[in-house]
Amino acid sequence: MATPVIASSAPDAAHQATPTLWGGARRPMGARYGKLMMWFFLLSDAFTFSGLLIAYGVLRMSHEWWPNPEVVFQSVPFVADYGMPLIFVGIMTFILIMSSVTMVLAVDAGHKQNQKMVTFWLFLTIIGGLMFLGCQALEWEHLIHQGATMSRNPFGPNYDPVNHIADFSAPQNFAQLFFTITGFHGGHVFSGVILLIILFINVVNGNYQRSGDYEMVEKIGLYWHFVDLVWVFVFTFFYLI
Amino acid sequence: MAGHSSHHDHGHGTKVFADGPLEHHETHGTIFQRIILPFIWLLLITAAEFFIALVIKNEDNKTAVDITFVVMTLVKAFFIVSYFMHLKFEFKGLKWSIVFPLLFIVYLLVLMVLEGTYMYNTLVG
Structure with missing residues (x-):
């Protein structure tokens, strides 16, 4: 007796009938719609950040003098107001790299359908994101306290953090560029944390365990890694060079 | 494809989703190779960046140091995109449709x- 063809075996049959990748009936990019669209969104976001960073580069290049990052960023909140260059941003960078690693581990646990471990790693990732946001708030508060605003830059050649002397005779767009670009990045971290919290609730409720499909963890993971990627560039161009 | 609404897990590895099975599966190497090793590289490069910025950098070698920083940044970006974001192991079509448009940034x-x-030459020089 002939077995009736069941619907779920049809894609496999079509797959065998069309051996070419672009011949139809299979995914030529090997990824489903949602993940593909996340990638293209991130590509467009990469253009946005490139636009901001390149504008910063051009403005910086066209000036003879520019604030030295080791002078501007030398405070560690609650520890020292000056004298510890780049230490605090080092901590922030470490937090973000760590949260990227915990995110990868969450994605990996998702592939293994391990609900408990996905929950655990996502929780750590959310904590990392919140810690980064807290650090950024503290750093902004310090810079604003030193006199930096969207239109004024106190970090001129005679800026003295020891005696609290501001010098406004330097390129005024330094502080504006700093707040805009780190703010835009921080906004991404913030929306990333919101997405992670929604994801966390869904994982805890077992939504993905029931459907056997943890791809949402992968998609939001892509976004989270992108935020880390942007920070790598912001870190180099604002704090190192 | 959307017609295949059957929606269950066929045990390990092969899954049938609402919009058809996923042909491409994820496991490439051990956790050490995929996650820990790239992570160690990211940490080492970042540590080296701090060392260069705080100890080696001075007025005379500024240009060389800045070029080194940019190269190190691009290496870190490569590790994040290819391993953490998994792009290295995706299909060719996906890989190139993401990497090729980045040429516009270079432009x-x-x-x-x-x-x-x-x-600079007009205003300062």
């Missing part, structure tokens, strides 16, 4: 560096 960069140099 804008070249354009704006030329303009920045011109502005």
Whole structure:
């Protein structure tokens, strides 16, 4: 007796009938719609950040003098107001790299359908994101306290953090560029944390365990890694060079 | 494809989703190779960046140090995108449709560096 063809075996049959990748009936990019669209969104976001960073580069290049990052960023909140260059941003960078690693581990646990471990790693990732946001708030508060605003830059050649002397005779767009670009990045971290919290609730409720499909963890993971990627560039161009 | 609404897990590995099975599966190497090793590289490069910024950098070697920083940044970006974001193991079509458009950023960069140099020479030089 002939077995009736069941619907779920049809894609496999079509797959065998069309051996070419672009011949139809299979995914030529090997990824489903949602993940593909996340990638293209991130590509467009990469253009946005490139636009901001390149504008910063051009403005910086066209000036003879520019604030030295080791002078501007030398405070560690609650520890020292000056004298510890780049230490605090080092901590922030470490937090973000760590949260990227915990995110990868969450994605990996998702592939293994391990609900408990996905929950655990996502929780750590959310904590990392919140810690980064807290650090950024503290750093902004310090810079604003030193006199930096969207239109004024106190970090001129005679800026003295020891005696609290501001010098406004330097390129005024330094502080504006700093707040805009780190703010835009921080906004991404913030929306990333919101997405992670929604994801966390869904994982805890077992939504993905029931459907056997943890791809949402992968998609939001892509976004989270992108935020880390942007920070790598912001870190180099604002704090190192 | 959307017609295949059957929606269950066929045990390990092969899954049938609402919009058809996923042909491409994820496991490439051990956790050490995929996650820990790239992570160690990211940490080491970042540590080296701090060392260069705080100890080696001075007025005379500034240009060479800055070029080193940019190269190190691009290496870190490579590790994040290819391993953490998994792009290295995706299909060719996906890989190139993401990497190729990034050339537009290089184009804008070249354009704006030329303009920045011109502005510097006109305003300052």
